[in-house]
Amino acid sequence: xxxxxxKGTILRLWHKLKSLLQSLxxxxxxxxxxxxxxxxxxxxxQMLLPISVTAKGVLWTILFGLAKTCQYGGLTxxxxxGYKRLKNKLKRKTK
Numbered sequence: 001x002x003x004x005x006x007k008g009t010i011l012r013l014w015h016k017l018k019s020l021l022q023s024l025x026x027x028x029x030x031x032x033x034x035x036x037x038x039x040x041x042x043x044x045x046q047m048l049l050p051i052s053v054t055a056k057g058v059l060w061t062i063l064f065g066l067a068k069t070c071q072y073g074g075l076t077x078x079x080x081x082g083y084k085r086l087k088n089k090l091k092r093k094t095k
Contacts, residue, residue, distance in 0.1 A: 021076045029082055033074030039067035 043063035047056055078086060 018076060021073060022079055024077045026078065026082050026085065029074050029077030029079075030086060031074075032070050032077060033086075036067045036070035036074065039063050039070060043067055 043060050046059045046063065049056070049059075051059075075083065
């Protein structure tokens with residue numbers, strides 16, 4: 001694989017994006033993770049709207065995609081240590 005191949009370019013962009021996300025703060029990761037909750041709710045609540053099935057499918061795809069993007073983006077920002085830190089904070093609050 002050469003560095004000028006499309007696959008090499010995509011891999012470089014992926015690593016650059018991942019390192020950019022991981023450089024963000026713990027608080028930013030938590031905010032991004034919390035943002036996925038309304039998108040999940042909206043992706044299923046829109047099924048109650050009186051619109052066509054096609055429009056519902058398009059809305060579901062967009063909203064569910066945004067929810068997954070926020071979820072994976074937030075987890076990437078947090079990283080393993082941030083995830084453990086958030087898990088410990090949630091455990092302490094429930095006690």
